């Protein structure tokens with residue numbers, strides 16, 4: 272393919288249906304191939320600065336109020352950053368726990384000895400906002416509310432706008448882990464009542480791994496200068512104030528991933544927020560349809576789903592073997608993802624990445640071939 276007048280070989284295209292890293296375009300892949308550069312050069316700092324602004328723009332944030340703060344690390348880094356940095360001394364964080372990613376925030380709170388309430392809620396449905404309100408009314412020491420917008424382990428979508436409204440009614444800061452929704456499901460940070468959201472470059476943005484970022488309210492970051500410093504590497508105020516002063520990250524950034532992400536953001540804006548969301552939903556619908564035709568059953572009610580991740584119950588057919596099905600598909604460039612929800616064996620098929628609905632029929636031809644070869648019943652058997 273020709274990029275910027277140069278000829279590059281095509282890269283084999285794999286269809287990743289794991290929950291990120293996602294399938295990328297070749298233009299994003301090749302954007303990493305750049306002349307070596309020291310990340311302290313103004314040229315590079317300018318790219319990071321523009322990227323921070325663009326990350327705020329993607330969620331329609333007012334640049335006078337919201338900032339994008341970049342970190343070098345996987346998406347869990349953002350959970351570490353927000354939970355360790357944004358809880359004032361003597362105050363608590365209320366974690367609305369309905370899946371493995373909000374449970375991860377509980378683990379972070381424990382690791383840093385952050386006073387927290389682990390409000391465990393059913394994992395197979397969205398958070399009940401009344402339960403959050405109850406917890407808020409019962410404890411005036413709660414200063415921060417945390418939830419995960421899209422629990423990637425199940426595919427459940429949580430009502431962050433309503434949760435954020437409840438948090439704000441109680442004077443709390445609202446943090447949502449939007450890692451598996453950002454740049455896919457449209458988010459308006461202020462209308463959605465969010466103070467801090469987060470993501471990593473390899474999910475909705477369809478870029479590479481190693482860059483994570485938080486979009487948040489600068490006034491709260493500045494206020495957090497006086498909060499306990501529980502982590503040296505992942506303190507939000509330290510990172511943000513350093514970038515603001517010097518234009519660089521405190522420590523070495525993921526240089527090539529930042530070039531890839533610059534290109535991915537260009538492609539994001541060229542596609543458009545609504546068109547991109549519709550594309551992901553069309554992939555989800557094609558996956559759903561293909562699964563239903565083969566008799567697979569889903570673990571989560573359709574109306575609770577994010578329309579990005581499908582949790583599929585493993586059939587009871589003794590001829591079914593997830594590992595064998597995975598390996599069969601993998602040979603043809605299709606990647607599916609195993610997982611257990613509450614001890615029940617499942618697998619996941621996700622609509623992230625640079626895929627279209629036209630990619631999906633081939634997936635099901637391949638699944639059907641596997642089922643025939645394995646001697647499985649079609650449609651699938653469940654007891």
Ligand SMILES: *Cc1c(COP(=O)(O)O)cnc(C)c1O
Nearest residue numbers: 345346347372421423448450451
């Ligand atoms: C992917 C993901 C993360 C980050 O996971 P890493 O393995 O650290 O990249 C965090 N939260 C959610 C909801 C995710 O989907």
